[in-house]
Amino acid sequence: xxxxxxxxxxxxxxxxxxxxxxxxxxxxxxxxxxxxxxxxxxxxxxxxxxxxxxxxxxxxxxxxxxxxxxxxxxxxxxxxxxxxxxxxxxxxxxxxxxxxxxxxxxxxxxxxxxxxxxxxxxxxxxxxxxxxxxxxxxxxxxxxxxxxxxxxxxxx
Amino acid sequence: xxxxxxxxxxxxxxxxxxxxxxxxxxxxxxxxxxxxxxxxxxxxxxxxxxxxxxxxxxxxxxxxxxxxxxxxxxxxxxxxxxxxxxxxxxxxxxxxxxxxxxxxxxxxxxxxxxxxxxxxxxxxxxxxxxxxxxxxxxxxxxxxxxxxxxxxxxxxxxxxxxxxxxxxxxxxxxxxxxxxxxxxxxxxxxxxxxxxxxxxxxxxxxxxxxxxxxxxxxxxxxxxxxxxxxxxxxxxxxxxxxxxxxxxxxxxxxxxxxxxxxxxxxxxxxxxxxxxxxxxxxxxxxxxxxxxxxxxxxxxxxxxxxxxxxxxxxxxxxxxxxxxxxxxxxxxxxxxxxxxxxxxxxxxxxxxxxxxxxxxxxxxxxxxxxxxxxxxxxxxxxxxxxxxxxxxxxxxxxxxxxxxxxxxxxxxxxxxxxxxxxxxxxxxxxxxxxxxxxxxxxxxxxxxxxxxxxxxxxxxxxxxxxxxxxxxxxxxxxxxxxxxxxxxxxxxxxxxxxxxxxxxxxxxxxxxxxxxxxxxxxxxxxxxxxxxxxxxxxxxxxxxxxxxxxxxxxxxxxxxxxxxxxxxxxxxxxxxxxxxxxxxxxxxxxxxxxxxxxxxxxxxxxxxxxxxxxxxxxxxxxxxxxxxxxxxxxxxxxxxxxxxxxxxxxxxxxxxxxx
Numbered sequence: 001x002x003x004x005x006x007x008x009x010x011x012x013x014x015x016x017x018x019x020x021x022x023x024x025x026x027x028x029x030x031x032x033x034x035x036x037x038x039x040x041x042x043x044x045x046x047x048x049x050x051x052x053x054x055x056x057x058x059x060x061x062x063x064x065x066x067x068x069x070x071x072x073x074x075x076x077x078x079x080x081x082x083x084x085x086x087x088x089x090x091x092x093x094x095x096x097x098x099x100x101x102x103x104x105x106x107x108x109x110x111x112x113x114x115x116x117x118x119x120x121x122x123x124x125x126x127x128x129x130x131x132x133x134x135x136x137x138x139x140x141x142x143x144x145x146x147x148x149x150x151x152x153x154x155x156x
Numbered sequence: 157x158x159x160x161x162x163x164x165x166x167x168x169x170x171x172x173x174x175x176x177x178x179x180x181x182x183x184x185x186x187x188x189x190x191x192x193x194x195x196x197x198x199x200x201x202x203x204x205x206x207x208x209x210x211x212x213x214x215x216x217x218x219x220x221x222x223x224x225x226x227x228x229x230x231x232x233x234x235x236x237x238x239x240x241x242x243x244x245x246x247x248x249x250x251x252x253x254x255x256x257x258x259x260x261x262x263x264x265x266x267x268x269x270x271x272x273x274x275x276x277x278x279x280x281x282x283x284x285x286x287x288x289x290x291x292x293x294x295x296x297x298x299x300x301x302x303x304x305x306x307x308x309x310x311x312x313x314x315x316x317x318x319x320x321x322x323x324x325x326x327x328x329x330x331x332x333x334x335x336x337x338x339x340x341x342x343x344x345x346x347x348x349x350x351x352x353x354x355x356x357x358x359x360x361x362x363x364x365x366x367x368x369x370x371x372x373x374x375x376x377x378x379x380x381x382x383x384x385x386x387x388x389x390x391x392x393x394x395x396x397x398x399x400x401x402x403x404x405x406x407x408x409x410x411x412x413x414x415x416x417x418x419x420x421x422x423x424x425x426x427x428x429x430x431x432x433x434x435x436x437x438x439x440x441x442x443x444x445x446x447x448x449x450x451x452x453x454x455x456x457x458x459x460x461x462x463x464x465x466x467x468x469x470x471x472x473x474x475x476x477x478x479x480x481x482x483x484x485x486x487x488x489x490x491x492x493x494x495x496x497x498x499x500x501x502x503x504x505x506x507x508x509x510x511x512x513x514x515x516x517x518x519x520x521x522x523x524x525x526x527x528x529x530x531x532x533x534x535x536x537x538x539x540x541x542x543x544x545x546x547x548x549x550x551x552x553x554x555x556x557x558x559x560x561x562x563x564x565x566x567x568x569x570x571x572x573x574x575x576x577x578x579x580x581x582x583x584x585x586x587x588x589x590x591x592x593x594x595x596x597x598x599x600x601x602x603x604x605x606x607x608x609x610x611x612x613x614x615x616x617x618x619x620x621x622x623x624x625x626x627x628x629x630x631x632x633x634x635x636x637x638x639x640x641x642x643x644x645x646x647x648x649x650x651x652x653x654x655x656x657x658x659x660x661x662x663x664x665x666x667x668x669x670x671x672x673x674x675x676x677x678x679x680x681x682x683x684x685x686x687x688x689x690x691x692x693x694x695x696x697x698x699x700x701x702x703x704x705x706x707x708x709x710x711x712x713x714x715x716x717x718x719x720x721x722x723x724x725x726x727x728x729x730x731x732x733x734x735x736x737x738x739x740x741x742x743x744x745x746x747x748x749x750x751x752x753x754x755x756x757x758x759x760x761x762x763x764x765x766x767x768x769x770x771x772x773x774x775x776x777x778x779x780x781x782x783x784x785x786x787x788x789x790x791x792x793x794x795x796x797x798x799x800x801x802x803x804x805x806x807x808x809x810x811x812x813x814x815x
Contacts, residue, residue: 008161088353095344095352106225109208116219116305121377135702 006038201344203355207337208300209321210364212314212328214373215406215588221314221328221418223300223321223364227283228276233265235293246294249285250275276319277301302328308415310376312433313369313533313586316418325418325431327586330532331367334590338362368589370406375399375703379409382698386678387413390659390691393680396435396565397695399703402573402664402673404597405582407531408703410435410566436531439539439562440679443643444625445662445688446558447504448612449571451496453519454507455608462493462615468503476549480505480557483642483687497618499625499640501557508556516552517544522603523571524581525563530598531584539563558643565660569675572662575612575637576670579604613637617667620693621767621791629693631665633711634704635793638663638696640688645680657681661692665700668814671709674700713766714794764799765792765811773811788813 031041117123128134183191212221229250236242239261247254252275264272275282276299283296302317315326323332340361345354379397387395399409414430422431432438454460471486472479480501487500495503508516520526526541540562542551547560554560566584574581580600587595604612616637620630625640641660644653659678664670676692676699685691763780765773773792777784785808794812797803 004161091345091353092351095355098355099352109222109224112219113222113224113303113305116222119218120306120309121374122306122309125377125381135705 003037003039005040009038199345199347201346201350202358203342203344204298205340205342205357205361206298206300207339207361207363209302209317209337210335210366212335213366213368214310214371214376215369215408216372216374217368218373220306220310220369220371220373221302221304223302226277226299226301228297228299229274229278229283229286230295230297231261231272231274232270232293232295233261233272234268234270236261236265239265242293245289246274249289250278250282302418304418306373306377307419308417309373309380310369310371310410311415311418312412312431312435313371313376313410314418315534316421326433326533327367327369329534331587331590334365335367337364365591366589367587370401370408370585370588371410372408372706374706375699376409376411378702379411379699380413380415382695383411383413383676383678384415386676386691386695390678390681390686392659392678392686392691394429394432394434394438395676395678395695396433396438397674397676397699398435398565398569399672399674399699400569400573400584402576402670403582405570405573405585405600406588407584407586408672408707409699410586433533433535434677434679435565436529436533437535437537437564438679439537439564440658440677441559441561441643441646442563442568442660443558443641443658443688444499444501444504445568445639445641445660445675446561446563447496447499447556448575448616448639448662449519449523449525450504450508450511450516450556451492451615452523452575452604452608452612453511453515454492455611456519456604457512457515458507458510460492460507460510462491462611464492465489466492466495466500466503466506468495468500468506471502473502473505475505475553478550478553480553493615493618496615496639497621497624499619504557505553508552511556513544513547513552516555517541517547519603520555520561522581522601523574525561525567525571529566529570529584531566531586533586536566537564539567558641565675565677568660568662568677569673572664572673572675574603575609575616576664576673577609578606579609613664613667613670616663620663625689626661626663626693626696628689629661629663629696629700631697631701631704633713634665634700634709635667635712636663636665636700637667638693640693642687642689655682657686659686659688659691661688661696663696663700665704666709666712668712671707672700672703674703712793714796714798762795762797762799762801762803762809765795765809766799768792770813777809783808785810786813787811790814 027042029042029044031043033040206225208225209223211219211223214220229246231242231246233239239258243258243261244254246252247257257274260272278286286294286296300321302321304311304314304316311326313326315323315328315330317328318324321336323329323335328335338361341358342355343358344352345356346352379399383395383397386392395411395413397409397411398407400407410433412432412434414427416426416430467489468482468487470488471482471484474480482501483499487494487498487503490498490500490503492503492507494500495507511519520541525539528536528538542560551560570581570584577600579602581603582600583598585595585597589595614637616639617635618624619626619638619640620636621627626638629638629640630636639662641658641662643658643660645656645658646652647654657680659681660676662673662675664673674696676695678686678688678691678695681687681691763776763782765776765784768776769791770786770789773784773786782803787810790813792811793814796810797807803809
């Protein structure tokens, strides 16, 4: 399996022979090579004990700038994306409501037909006959609000 | 070395990025249209926005015809995996004959038809069961179905629709263009699960226009009930009733019998006569009702008046080789008013001969005969009125008594309205509103002078008064006028008149200010019981009695108060009391302590003077020792106290007379 270092090394060996003419000295920090692999690990100890951490005001500012920029970017992205997402969700809801509205209108029309059938004169007459109801005979109903002393009764 | 590696890495990254960039350019710019179309085809679905057919209402706003949504099933036979299994499945769910369905599917498949209706207008349960199958070769389409909630009520007026909801009769046919809606289309954006996200209207749906008719549902029902009963009772072939407002021409009821249920498609072997509107499509010889036209023309064109004496002879006259008889017996010489009341054929002929051929034809046409009324219904007949050039010498006498002419019931109603409204010919109206727009009425045309119309009304009252031929049409509480007609039906094959009759009655009420005109026709009655006065006049009486009550027309005559008069100040109280009558329960609103209970007079009772002349009233009052205070002239109309009520000592009876 060829790894990237092996790949570069082969290219160097094939394409730039002048650079690879002298045999390099062994690197003292190089660890033992892995068998059947062109992978080399190096180990080097670094003494950082004398290093002193020094405050860098510019780095701090850059950090805050980066945080601020990320925040702004987040707000911008959110402000761009949220309406779209909300619009899509609202679209789902709106469409569902439209379907429901149509179903309800259809149902109302069906109920109107049923109501009209129930109120049909033929059915009402059958019901009236079942209850022994009759139309008022002429003069059978006398209205008290009839004016004058006439004996003529208004029959509705 | 590291820099070199970075350079390579950067180069590859740049190449990679460039490849992506160019792909994006290719997708978004170069092939944008192509991919946009592909995306639209997958994501956007065209959805039809239904536009229901317009509802038809009666004049009170009750729906007479309306459409409700339903669904229909079609399949793609080319995509059905196994026709035998598919047909079995569909037959099971849709309750169809499997063999027949398989045959249709096989035929469609063999002929490479990718569409086949399986069942139209299916029920909710069937649609749900089909959807649960989830088969992609089964399609369920939205449709609508026409319903006539009152069944046969006004079937000939409303008409019917075919499977595609196209009107094929009645108002449905004539106003099909306005009733039919224009479906719209919306583009629905869907997600991968075909759920709608957004929709945009591509074209707006235009629902059908609602139509409001002049018909009154309640009155139509009464008219249909009465004409059906009369046709059955008199073994007639058919019958029709038209009730009309004489001033506006609004048709309040238009009934034809036999009838049909427009909810049902025509059945094999069904009687075609049931789908025929006899009121407008079947002309007939009117007979004596046509004497109204003859006498109207006489009043306008001659010096005759109701008191003019007409020699009716001994009941037989021979003119131009034809002998004409009276229906009963000879009347001798009688006033012209009596010619109408007695329906004298010879009298009408004598009057018609005075009118003359030219005037007769002119007035027949002026009254609207021989031409369509213009009512918005298909198949209207113009009737038949021959031009004078084609008249024989016997035509004028024949036409004077309603022969050699054919008219429709609606034309008779239109003619009766001329007399009722003071002499104006109004066009019958059937459509009151289209949507919210009131349909304007055609301006009336003057046919008679007002005084002629009033004179005719007074003479026509004599027909329903005692001694007239139409006494069974007389109304309680209302004055009325009319004319009976009993025309023998001519057999064109044998070329002679048969003993079958067209019995008819034409009339209006109240007399002084007619609120409505009604014409009743019974076709194919037999014997004297089928005469207009016996068969049609009772229908007029029944229909007008209920119609005048329903439409709150004020009474112009006092009632003969029956026993158990109810005193009500509210509708509810009246309704309650009515309910009690039928059960034989005591009237809870009746004052049981009243000594002057109708029907329980304590002393002498007041006689009934109504309909009597002043001379007769005074004679009878004198004979009984009663004091009468007359008021007005003519026939007794109103009296106080009412007939049958108890008289007190010294009380006088006020009697109002009017023509």
